[in-house]
Amino acid sequence: MLRAALAVLRRELWSGTAQPLATILAIMVPINFLVLMALFALSGGRQNVALVVQDRGRYAAAMAQSLAKADTFALHPVGTPAAGLRLVRAQHDVAMIVIPRGFSASVAAGGPARLRLTLDNLNHDFAEDTRRGVALAAALFERQYLPASQPVNWAVRYTYPRTVGFLPFLALSILSAALLLGGLLQGGLGMAREWESGTIRELMLSPAGALPVLLGKLFATFLLALAGGLIALLGALLLGVPTQGVLGSIGPLLAVLLVFDSIGLALGSLLKSQRLVLPLAFAAGLPLFFLSGPFGPMEWSSPGALLIARIFPIYYASGLLQRSFFGYWSLAVPVGTATLVLAAWTVMSLMAAGLAYRRATAPRGGRW
Numbered sequence: 001m002l003r004a005a006l007a008v009l010r011r012e013l014w015s016g017t018a019q020p021l022a023t024i025l026a027i028m029v030p031i032n033f034l035v036l037m038a039l040f041a042l043s044g045g046r047q048n049v050a051l052v053v054q055d056r057g058r059y060a061a062a063m064a065q066s067l068a069k070a071d072t073f074a075l076h077p078v079g080t081p082a083a084g085l086r087l088v089r090a091q092h093d094v095a096m097i098v099i100p101r102g103f104s105a106s107v108a109a110g111g112p113a114r115l116r117l118t119l120d121n122l123n124h125d126f127a128e129d130t131r132r133g134v135a136l137a138a139a140l141f142e143r144q145y146l147p148a149s150q151p152v153n154w155a156v157r158y159t160y161p162r163t164v165g166f167l168p169f170l171a172l173s174i175l176s177a178a179l180l181l182g183g184l185l186q187g188g189l190g191m192a193r194e195w196e197s198g199t200i201r202e203l204m205l206s207p208a209g210a211l212p213v214l215l216g217k218l219f220a221t222f223l224l225a226l227a228g229g230l231i232a233l234l235g236a237l238l239l240g241v242p243t244q245g246v247l248g249s250i251g252p253l254l255a256v257l258l259v260f261d262s263i264g265l266a267l268g269s270l271l272k273s274q275r276l277v278l279p280l281a282f283a284a285g286l287p288l289f290f291l292s293g294p295f296g297p298m299e300w301s302s303p304g305a306l307l308i309a310r311i312f313p314i315y316y317a318s319g320l321l322q323r324s325f326f327g328y329w330s331l332a333v334p335v336g337t338a339t340l341v342l343a344a345w346t347v348m349s350l351m352a353a354g355l356a357y358r359r360a361t362a363p364r365g366g367r368w
Contacts, residue, residue, distance in 0.1 A: 028228075035235075047072075047073045047074065047093075047094040047095075047126050047129070047130060048073070048074050048076060048087075048092060048093045048094060049073040049074065049075050049076070049093055049094060049095045049096070049097060049130060050076060050077075050078040050083075050084035050087050050088070050093045050095070050096040050097070051064060051067060051075050051076065051077050051078065051084075051096075051097050051099075052077075052078050052079070052080060052081050052083075052084050052096065052097070052098045052099070053077070053099045054098065054099060054100050054101045054103075055099050055100060055101050055102065055103040055104050056104075057103065057104020057105065057108075058104060059103060059104035059107040059108065059113070059145065060099045060103045060104050062141060062144075062145055063099055063103065063115070063137075063138075063141050064099060066137040066138070066140050066141040066144075067097060067134065067137045069137070069140075070133040070134070070136065070137050071133070072129040072130060072132065072133035073094065073095070073129070073130050073133055075097075078096070081096065081098055081116075084096035084098070084118070085118060088118055088120050091120070093120070094119070094120050094123075094126050094127065094130055095117060095118060095119045095120060095127075095130045095134075096117070096118040097115060097116070097117055097118075097134060098115065098116040098117075098118075099115060100114070100115075100116060103115075107145070107146070115134065115138065117131070117134055119131060160328045161327070161328075162326070162327070164326055165240055167239045167240045168239060168240040168241045168242070168326075169294075169295075169296075169322075170239070170294050170295065171235075171236040171239035171240060171241050172236060172241060172318060172321045172322050172325060172326075173289060173292040173293060173294035173318050174232075174235070174236065174239075174289070174294070175232050175233060175235075175236040175241075175253075175321060176256070176289075176292050176314050176317050176318040176321060177285060177286075177288065177289035177292060177314065178228070178229070178232035178235075179229050179232060179253070179256055179257050179260055179317070180260045180285065180288060180314055180317075181281060181282075181285045182225045182228040182229055182232070182257070182260070183221075183225055183257060183259070183260025183261040183262075183263060183264045184260065184263065184264040184267060184277075184280075184281040184284070184285075185264065185277075185278070185281050186221050186224050186225040186228075186261065186264060187217075187218075187221045187225070187260075187261045187262070187263070187264020187265040187266075187267070187268060188264040188265070188267040188268040188271070188274075188277035188280075188281060189264075189268065189274050189277055189278065190217070190220075190221055190224075190264075190265075190268065191217065191264070191265050191267075191268025191269050191353070192268035192271060192272055192273055192274045192276070192277045193268075193274060194268075195268070195269075195272035195273070196272065196273060196274060211354065213357065214265065214350055214353055214354055214357070217265060218258070218261060218262055218265060218350070221261045221264065221265065222254075222257060222258055222261050225257060225261055226254075226257065229253065229257050233246075233253065241325055242325060242326070246325075248324055249321065249324035249325050251324075252320045252321060252323075252324045253321065253324075255320075255342070256317040256320065256321065256342070258346065259313055259317065259342050259345055259346050259349075260313070260317075262345070262346045262349040262350055262353075263313070263345065263346075263349045264281075265349060265350070265353045266348075266349035266350070266352040266353045267280065267281070268353075269352065269353040269356040269357065270352060270353075270356055272356075288312055288314045289314070291305075291308065291309040291312055291314060291315055292309075292314045292315060292317070292318035293309070293315070293318060293330070297330040297331070298315060298331075299330075299331070299332050310333070313341065313342050313345045315331070316331070316333075316338035316339075316341050316342050317342065319331040319338055320335075320338060320339070320342075323335065
């Protein structure tokens with residue numbers, strides 16, 4: 001069986017280089033998906049906010065520092081309120097903050113000190129994030145510089161040892177989706193090509209059963225899709241995923257790619273047409289990306305969305321990658337359960353591909 005699987009593997013690798021459509025798509029499509037989603041992430045991570053400092057006192061400088069530490073927006077200095085207002089009206093900035101003259105004197109005298117916030121409220125989420133960020137910065141400023149006037153004290157207790165930024169968190173969902181697309185395209189198009197060209201009959205006439213044939217094609221598909229997976233990993237690292245987690249994440253990443261390749265084989269075996277595999281892989285990529293929890297754990301979403309997400313392997317694959325790179329487990333199900341679900345998807349996919357193969361070989365007396 002091993003010799004037969006190795007022979008199929010060599011044949012599939014040669015076929016992948018002789019007819020490179022599936023290989024090229026499996027590499028280029030995940031890269032394109034990675035670039036598009038990265039551009040989306042970069043545009044939605046932190047919004048630009050203009051800061052105009054008209055007061056030169058120390059409290060004004062301290063207030064500017066508090067605002068600069070906000071995680072919800074990217075602050076940049078502007079010379080005048082008129083210039084800041086032009087940026088807001090041109091949709092370049094979501095808001096303008098003005099620290100007016102007399103701010104430091106008002107704080108020192110214990111009187112009311114006001115900031116002026118001009119907010120573009122076209123997008124509710126961006127506007128509310130900015131408003132809350134300014135209010136939090138003001139509260140932190142008051143706590144640090146005017147502790148006697150702060151009637152309420154608070155402490156923050158973090159659940160995890162580290163806080164993951166928006167881009168690195170999103171990058172792992174992008175990586176999961178890129179691996180999924182690569183597996184579906186490489187495995188699905190490669191297997192469908194066998195059925196369309198009729199070369200699958202050569203395998204059917206061989207004495208090897210379905211299992212070595214499928215294992216050989218699975219590992220060949222895995223090797224061909226690996227290039228796209230490594231490029232997607234590089235893109236995730238460029239988006240801020242910590243490099244110190246790479247070595248410990250190679251195993252989970254390869255395992256996830258193997259799962260998606262097996263699903264691709266099943267897809268190509270059942271559809272038997274590249275024209276059907278290609279649009280289905282594209283159509284499934286984006287919805288499944290959102291089921292991976294790109295903007296927060298799926299447990300934060302509605303029960304219906306969580307129920308749907310738990311059906312598909314990308315939900316568990318994203319959780320395993322987060323655990324290996326960031327060192328935390330965000331899914332409500334145990335790690336062992338997630339691993340078993342991914343293993344079940346692999347086995348069921350190979351069984352589906354084997355069933356299609358067996359039905360085709362049954363009239364000729366083929367064996368499993």
